[in-house]
Amino acid sequence: MKIGLQNQQHSTERLRHLYIIALSAIAILAILGQVLIQYSLIQQSSDARVINYAGRQRYLSLKLTMAVCGLLIPSDPIDRDSRIREVRTTLNAVVYEHYGLLYGDAALGLPGGNSPAVMQLLNSVEPNFQAIKDAVTNMLDRIDRDDASFLKTSASVLSPYVDIVLAQEEGFATTMDKTVAQYQHEAEGRVTRLRLIEVVLCSLTLCTLLLEGRFIFHPAISRLRRSMSALVQAEKQVAAHAEEVERKNNELELAFDEAMIAHRKVMPHARVISLGHYQVQGSRGNYYDVESRNVNGITVLECKCPMYKRNMICSHSLAAASLHSALLRQPRNFSQSPNNFRSPDIRRERGS
Numbered sequence: 450m451k452i453g454l455q456n457q458q459h460s461t462e463r464l465r466h467l468y469i470i471a472l473s474a475i476a477i478l479a480i481l482g483q484v485l486i487q488y489s490l491i492q493q494s495s496d497a498r499v500i501n502y503a504g505r506q507r508y509l510s511l512k513l514t515m516a517v518c519g520l521l522i523p524s525d526p527i528d529r530d531s532r533i534r535e536v537r538t539t540l541n542a543v544v545y546e547h548y549g550l551l552y553g554d555a556a557l558g559l560p561g562g563n564s565p566a567v568m569q570l571l572n573s574v575e576p577n578f579q580a581i582k583d584a585v586t587n588m589l590d591r592i593d594r595d596d597a598s599f600l601k602t603s604a605s606v607l608s609p610y611v612d613i614v615l616a617q618e619e620g621f622a623t624t625m626d627k628t629v630a631q632y633q634h635e636a637e638g639r640v641t642r643l644r645l646i647e648v649v650l651c652s653l654t655l656c657t658l659l660l661e662g663r664f665i666f667h668p669a670i671s672r673l674r675r676s677m678s679a680l681v682q683a684e685k686q687v688a689a690h691a692e693e694v695e696r697k698n699n700e701l702e703l704a705f706d707e708a709m710i711a712h713r714k715v716m717p718h719a720r721v722i723s724l725g726h727y728q729v730q731g732s733r734g735n736y737y738d739v740e741s742r743n744v745n746g747i748t749v750l751e752c753k754c755p756m757y758k759r760n761m762i763c764s765h766s767l768a769a770a771s772l773h774s775a776l777l778r779q780p781r782n783f784s785q786s787p788n789n790f791r792s793p794d795i796r797r798e799r800g801s
């Protein structure tokens with residue numbers, strides 16, 4: 450019983466440990482999934498910015514080319530100063546964002562850390578970029594110098610710079626186009642990888658739940674079922690036992706009643722000498738003296754017959770005991786005529 454209880458406690462403790470482990474595993478998987486999702490959201494917004502700035506390089510290089518060409522066209526609807534301002538701001542933007550893409554820039558939200566494939570493309574576009582940058586910078590320097598001398602730089606002076614820009618722009622735009630495609634390809638790869646990881650995490654979570662069901666819930670429910678049926682069985686046993694006890698009690702009562710009736714039938718004739726001193730008739734008609742004695746606070750009726758001497762009990766002492774207890778219950782009857790007193794049982798016995 451004790452070993453069974455210990456086993457059950459041990460098994461409960463084991464289930465509790467397993468349950469904690471399973472819950473922890475699910476919690477870890479959920480946290481891991483959430484971390485991955487948050488990281489990927491940040492990564493995706495960063496990817497979007499990178500792709501956007503890489504695409505802007507194409508647009509800015511075109512804008513710069515158009516702006517420098519505009520300076521050569523006399524019929525340009527935009528006035529010269531605005532064109533020069535446009536060239537300057539566009540050049541600054543191209544250069545600033547180009548280095549941002551290469552090395553990262555917190556203000557633009559560009560992370561840098563490009564893949565080798567992207568770095569190879571950016572390095573291959575570097576000669577075009579440097580040529581455009583140098584040509585436009587030199588052109589602006591020349592215009593600034595001429596402006597300082599209140600001279601308008603002629604188209605023939607500007608056209609070599611514009612030629613360089615026109616020659617390099619095509620290569621620059623094409624390579625930047627490839628760079629955008631490469632960035633996009635890498636971003637899509639990251640999304641695919643993330644999707645795969647999410648599927649793996651989800652599968653692991655489901656597996657954990659499945660194992661939890663198999664190794665925790667199933668045994669726990671089986672144990673509960675067994676305990677319930679054992680309880681029901683025990684209750685049935687207790688009820689059966691109680692029924693048995695009651696039946697035996699009834700039998701005992703019946704036996705006791707029968708014994709009492711038998712005892713009364715064979716009760717011999719008794720005489721009262723005084724309270725505590727009786728004479729009871731034996732089977733041969735002779736009378737035996739029976740006297741009450743106090744032994745350790747208990748009243749004992751002692752008979753002088755050999756049977757009593759041997760067994761400390763005899764039919765005379767039993768008859769005297771019932772007479773004695775009857776007298777104690779009816780002291781008034783006794784005080785009136787002690788010698789003639791007969792207990793109801795004895796009177797009946799005499800009459801029969």
Ligand SMILES: [Zn+2]
Pocket residue numbers: 737752753754755756757763764765766
């Ligand atoms: Zn006796």
